[in-house]
Amino acid sequence: MGRYVARRLLQMIPVFIGSTLLIFCMMYALPGDPVRAMMGDQAYDPTVVASIKKDLGLDQPLIQQYVNYMTGLLQGDFGTQIASQRPIADVIADAFPVTIRLTIFAFTFVTVVGIGLGVVAGLRPDTLRDRGLLTLTLILVSMPSFVLGFLLQYLLAFKWQVTTPTVTDSTDFGQLALPATVLASLSLAYVARLTRTSIAENLRSDYIRTAVAKGLPRRRVVGVHLMRNSLIPVVTFLGIEIGSLMTGAIVTEGIFNVRGIGIEIYDALSRREGATVVGIASLMVLIYLAASLIVDLLYAVLDPRIRYA
Amino acid sequence: MRGARSAKWVAGAIVVALAATACGGDSDGEGNSKGSGPAGYVSIDVGEPQKPLIPADTNESNGSYVIQSLFTQLLDFDSKGEIVYTNAESVTTDDSKTWTVKLKKGWKFHNGEEVTSKSYIDAWNWYANIKNNQQNSFWFQDIKGYDDVHPEKGDPKAETMSGLKAVDDHTFTIELKNTMPYFNYKLGYTTWAPLPKVFYDDPKAFGQKPVGNGPYKFEKWDHKKLIQVKAWDEYQGPNKAKNKGVQFKAYTTLEAAYKDVVSGNLDMIRQVGPTDLPKYKQDLGDGAIEQPYAAIQTLTPAFYSKTFKDIDPKVLQGLSMAIDRNTITKTVLNNTRTPAESFTPPGVKGNQNLDTDVFTYNPTKAKQLIEEGGGVPGNKFTVQYNTDGGHKEWVTAVCESIRKATGVDCVGDPKPDFATDLEARDNDQVKGMYRGGWVADYPVNANFMKELYHTTAEANNGRFSNKEIDKLMNEADKAKSLDESVKAFQEVEKKLVEHMPAIPLWYYRINGGHGKNVDNVNVDFHGDLEVWAVTTK
Numbered sequence: 001m002g003r004y005v006a007r008r009l010l011q012m013i014p015v016f017i018g019s020t021l022l023i024f025c026m027m028y029a030l031p032g033d034p035v036r037a038m039m040g041d042q043a044y045d046p047t048v049v050a051s052i053k054k055d056l057g058l059d060q061p062l063i064q065q066y067v068n069y070m071t072g073l074l075q076g077d078f079g080t081q082i083a084s085q086r087p088i089a090d091v092i093a094d095a096f097p098v099t100i101r102l103t104i105f106a107f108t109f110v111t112v113v114g115i116g117l118g119v120v121a122g123l124r125p126d127t128l129r130d131r132g133l134l135t136l137t138l139i140l141v142s143m144p145s146f147v148l149g150f151l152l153q154y155l156l157a158f159k160w161q162v163t164t165p166t167v168t169d170s171t172d173f174g175q176l177a178l179p180a181t182v183l184a185s186l187s188l189a190y191v192a193r194l195t196r197t198s199i200a201e202n203l204r205s206d207y208i209r210t211a212v213a214k215g216l217p218r219r220r221v222v223g224v225h226l227m228r229n230s231l232i233p234v235v236t237f238l239g240i241e242i243g244s245l246m247t248g249a250i251v252t253e254g255i256f257n258v259r260g261i262g263i264e265i266y267d268a269l270s271r272r273e274g275a276t277v278v279g280i281a282s283l284m285v286l287i288y289l290a291a292s293l294i295v296d297l298l299y300a301v302l303d304p305r306i307r308y309a
Numbered sequence: 310m311r312g313a314r315s316a317k318w319v320a321g322a323i324v325v326a327l328a329a330t331a332c333g334g335d336s337d338g339e340g341n342s343k344g345s346g347p348a349g350y351v352s353i354d355v356g357e358p359q360k361p362l363i364p365a366d367t368n369e370s371n372g373s374y375v376i377q378s379l380f381t382q383l384l385d386f387d388s389k390g391e392i393v394y395t396n397a398e399s400v401t402t403d404d405s406k407t408w409t410v411k412l413k414k415g416w417k418f419h420n421g422e423e424v425t426s427k428s429y430i431d432a433w434n435w436y437a438n439i440k441n442n443q444q445n446s447f448w449f450q451d452i453k454g455y456d457d458v459h460p461e462k463g464d465p466k467a468e469t470m471s472g473l474k475a476v477d478d479h480t481f482t483i484e485l486k487n488t489m490p491y492f493n494y495k496l497g498y499t500t501w502a503p504l505p506k507v508f509y510d511d512p513k514a515f516g517q518k519p520v521g522n523g524p525y526k527f528e529k530w531d532h533k534k535l536i537q538v539k540a541w542d543e544y545q546g547p548n549k550a551k552n553k554g555v556q557f558k559a560y561t562t563l564e565a566a567y568k569d570v571v572s573g574n575l576d577m578i579r580q581v582g583p584t585d586l587p588k589y590k591q592d593l594g595d596g597a598i599e600q601p602y603a604a605i606q607t608l609t610p611a612f613y614s615k616t617f618k619d620i621d622p623k624v625l626q627g628l629s630m631a632i633d634r635n636t637i638t639k640t641v642l643n644n645t646r647t648p649a650e651s652f653t654p655p656g657v658k659g660n661q662n663l664d665t666d667v668f669t670y671n672p673t674k675a676k677q678l679i680e681e682g683g684g685v686p687g688n689k690f691t692v693q694y695n696t697d698g699g700h701k702e703w704v705t706a707v708c709e710s711i712r713k714a715t716g717v718d719c720v721g722d723p724k725p726d727f728a729t730d731l732e733a734r735d736n737d738q739v740k741g742m743y744r745g746g747w748v749a750d751y752p753v754n755a756n757f758m759k760e761l762y763h764t765t766a767e768a769n770n771g772r773f774s775n776k777e778i779d780k781l782m783n784e785a786d787k788a789k790s791l792d793e794s795v796k797a798f799q800e801v802e803k804k805l806v807e808h809m810p811a812i813p814l815w816y817y818r819i820n821g822g823h824g825k826n827v828d829n830v831n832v833d834f835h836g837d838l839e840v841w842a843v844t845t846k
Binding site: 030031032033034036037038039040041042043044045046047048051052055083084085086090091094095153157158164165166253254255256257259263264270271272 | 357358359360361368369439442443444446447459461462513516532533534559560561562565568569572574697726727728729731732733734735745746747748750760766767768770
C-alpha cells in the first residue's frame with residue numbers, strides 16, 4: 001500500500017504541471033490586458049502602462065512568464081497581484097480558510113443528513129417515507145442553487161427574520177449555516193438517492209439473507225454488513241464532491257456575501273489577474289487530487305477484498 | 310479488523326481538521342462585529358479599493374472614496390460645482406499661465422507634521438515621475454517641466470518639474486506650459502493631494518496605511534472586508550467630519566448591500582441594484598436618494614470603421630433623433646437616467662440649452678435626415694458594450710427604437726467584460742459604435758469636450774478628428790479668464806452638434822439610499838455621497 005501511495009503522489013506532479021500550464025495558457029489567450037483594464041475608460045497614459053508591464057514581466061513571451069511563475073512557486077512565492085500589489089499568498093490566506101470552513105460545513109451536512117436520509121428510505125423501499133424522500137430530492141436536484149439561495153434568503157431573513165440576510169462575519173459558524181445548507185442541497189439530494197438505491201439493492205442480496213439467517217442482531221446486519229458494501233459508490237461520489245463544493249461555492253458566496261475563494265477567483269478572472277487565478281486553481285487541483293487519493297484508499301477500509309499493488 | 314481501525318483514524322482526522330479551521334476562525338473573529346460598528350460611526354458600501362491608497366494611483370470610485378476621507382486637496386466643489394477652498398487660502402492667476410497658491414496656516418498631517426508648500430511640491434514631483442508608475446501622472450502634464458520627469462521613453466531627465474516653485478512655507482507658484490483658464494478646477498481632483506515626509510521612506514507600506522491631512526484618520530484595512538477611518542479632531546477644513554468615523558464595507562453584490570441597508574446592518578448604499586429599484590422608495594422612505602450628477606452616456610461612432618468612415622453628420626443626427634430617450638429612461642432604465650439634451654451634463658459650468666431638436670425623438674425627421682445624408686452603409690451597424698456592466702438591456706432598447714423609427718438595422722456587439730471592451734476600443738477594433746461614458750473630473754464644460762473629442766485626447770476612442778474644432782478648443786484654452794473660456798467651449802459645443810462626434814443619450818442619476826440610523830446624506834457633483842456630513846441619530 002505504501003508503494004501505491006508513493007506512486008499516486010508521484011503521478012500528481014505531471015498532472016499538476018500540466019493543469020497549471022493549461023490554465024496559464026488560457027489566461028494568456030483571453031483578450032484584455034490587465035494593466036490597461038486597471039486604468040478604466042477615463043484618460044490614461046500609455047507610457048505608465050508599458051512601464052508597469054515591464055516591471056511585472058508581463059511584456060515577456062508566454063513560456064518565459066510560465067517558467068518565471070513556476071520558479072517563484074517552487075520557492076513558495078505565489079507572485080504579486082497587479083492592481084493591489086499585495087502578495088497573492090496573502091490574498092489566498094485570507095480567503096481560503098473561509099471557503100474551507102464553508103465546504104467542511106456543507107460536506108458534513110451532506111454526509112450526515114444525506115446518508116441518514118438514504119438509509120431511512122432505503123430500508124423500507126416503496127413506502128410513504130421513501131416516496132417522500134424521492135419527491136424532496138427531486139425538487140432539490142431540479143432547483144439551481146441560486147434560486148434556492150435567494151428563496152431561503154427571502155423567507156428566512158426577510159419574511160421570518162430568523163437570520164441575517166448576508167454573512168457579515170465569515171468566521172461565525174452560525175451565519176455560515178444558511179449558505180452551507182444551500183451549497184449542500186444539490187449534493188445532498190444525490191447522496192441520499194445514491195445511498196437509498198444502494199441500500200435497497202443490497203438488502204435483497206444473498207449475504208444479507210445469510211446474515212439474517214445466522215440470527216445476527218438487526219443492528220449488526222444493517223450497521224456492518226449492509227452499510228459497508230452500500231457505501232462504496234457513495235464514498236466515490238463524496239470524494240469528487242469535495243472539489244465541486246469548493247468551486248460551487250462561487251455562486252453561494254456571491255449570494256450571501258461570504259468572502260471566500262469563489263469571489264476571489266471571480267474577481268481575478270474579470271480583472272485578468274492571471275497569477276491569482278493560476279494560484280487558486282492550482283490549489284483546487286491539489287485538493288481534487290488529494291481527495292481522489294483518499295477515496296481510493298477508503299475503498300480498502302470498506303471492502304477488505306480490494307488490494308493495492 | 311484492519312478496516313475498522315483505519316475508519317476510526319479517518320474520522321479522527323476529520324474532527325482534527327474541523328477543530329483546526331474553527332480555531333483559525335476565532336483568532337481573527339473580533340472587531341468585525343454585527344451591526345454598523347462602533348458607536349457614532351457610519352457605514353457605507355464602498356468595496357475594496359483596487360490599488361494601494363496613494364492619491365495619484367487611484368481613479369476608480371472605491372479607492373477615491375477612501376482617499377477623499379483621508380486627504381484634502383487645495384480646493385473642493387460644492388454641489389453646484391462652485392469652488393470651495395479647503396487647504397488653500399486662495400489660488401489666483403493674472404494670465405492663466407502662472408498660478409499662485411496660498412496655503413492656510415496651521416494645517417497638519419495626522420502624524421503632526423505641518424502641511425507646507427514643500428508637502429505639495431514634493432508630492433506632485435513624485436507623482437509625475439515616470440519611475441513611480443502612477444496611474445494619474447498625466448494630470449500633471451500641463452505643468453512646465455513635466456516632460457523632463459515623465460518622458461515618453463527612457464529615464465527621467467530631472468527629479469523635479471521646473472514649473473513648481475516654493476515662495477515661502479505657505480506660498481508656491483505653478484507655471485504651466487500653456488495657458489489654461491480652468492486649471493484651478495483641476496486642482497480639486499483627489500490626485501493633487503499633498504504627502505507627508507514619511508511617505509518617501511516606504512511608499513509601499515504607506516499605501517496600506519496612509520497618513521493624510523483630511524477629515525479622517527486611517528484606522529484599519531481588513532482586506533476585502535472593511536476599511537475603517539476615524540474622525541480627526543484637529544481638522545480645520547470646511548468639510549470637518551460630523552460623525553465619529555466611517556466604515557467602508559465591501560459587498561459582493563448591490564443586492565446584498567441593499568438588503569443590509571433595509572435590515573439596518575448598513576447605513577448607506579451608493580447605488581440600488583436593478584432588481585430593487587422598483588421598490589426602494591417604499592422600503593427606504595425618506596432615506597431614498599435620487600439625484601442627478603455630472604456624468605453622461607453616449608453612443609460613440611468609431612470614425613475609422615467601415616460603417617462610419619466619412620459619414621455625413623446628418624446620418625448621425627438622424628440616428629440620434631430615432632432614439633426615444635424619454636421612454637427608454639423611464640421603462641428600461643427604471644428612471645435612473647435623465648434624457649440628454651447636450652454634450653455636457655447639468656451641474657458643470659457652461660451647461661447650456663443647445664436649442665436644437667437633434668436630441669428629441671422624431672421618427673419622420675430622423676428618416677429624412679438619414680436619407681439626405683446618404684444612409685448608413687449596409688443599412689446596419691453595431692453597438693459594442695460589455696456584458697458585465699448591465700448595459701445589454703438599454704443597448705437592445707436603443708437598437709429597437711432606431712430600427713422601428715428608421716428601418717436601419719442595429720445590433721449589439723457584446724464583449725464578455727470591461728477589459729475586453731476596452732482592448733477593442735484601444736486597438737481600433739470597434740466595428741460600429743461603442744457605448745461611451747464620462748464622469749466629470751472637474752465641473753467645467755471643457756472636461757466633457759477637450760478630453761473626449763480633441764484629436765489628441767487620450768479618451769477619444771472614436772478617433773473623431775476635426776481641424777476646426779481642434780482649433781476652437783485650443784483657442785478656448787488660451788482665453789484670459791475662466792468665464793471667457795467657458796463661453797468659448799459653449800461655442801465649441803454648438804459646433805459639435807453639426808459634427809456629431811457622439812450621440813449623447815442620457816445623464817446619470819444616483820439612486821442610492823440610507824437607513825433610519827443616519828441623516829444629512831447628500832450627493833456631490835460627481836455622484837459621491839458626502840460621507841463627512843452624515844450625522845447619526
